[in-house]
Amino acid sequence: DVKVTQSSRYLVKRTGEKVFLECVQDMDHENMFWYRQDPGLGLRLIYFSYDVKMKEKGDIPEGYSVSREKKERFSLILESASTNQTSMYLCASSPDRSPSHNEQFFGPGTRLTVL
């Protein structure tokens, strides 16, 4: 079974702090994704990566950056956390870019609260 893990289930940070969210997958997947989920807005893509050291902006990249130094690990960075970044953050991975192999598998999520 594909396993996607996230470093924290719950996180509380203060405004202005630098925040790191870590995601690790164990199935040698090419693609990794970061989403945030908010009531009434659904899941929105922040950033994704299709290879080591490669990244692409999603729909809402402002205020975030990412890092992918190793294939299995994808980090989301909030450079200076703000209260409007309080949300559920979900990481996902998929095997490769071919249409028949891009089923996404999700981690358990990190509930981030910024005070």
Next chain:
Amino acid sequence: KQEVTQIPAALSVPEGENLVLNCSFTDSAIYNLQWFRQDPGKGLTSLLLIQSSQREQTSGRLNASLDKSSGRSTLYIAASQPGDSATYLCAVSVMNTGFQKLVFGTGTRLLVSP
């Protein structure tokens, strides 16, 4: 711009009923459609993936159909159980700036009562 709609937003049924969840999308140019389950405060669990060339997929008591030309998918759950209570999300895979990405609906919250 692709938009995905799920109706109803919430559904409450007694145990044992067969039920249908609906998903519609505005642009038929999709690569595949994926159904997910999400329990409160948890991540998403992939239930079924239907390729654009397929009409349906089955897994246990779940059956998902896809009518790409009309922009619709349904998730059929047979003999519902209290353990099926969760939010069900559908998502379509579309091409965007050279990459495939998922566009999600906002989900149907299902409650199955004993």
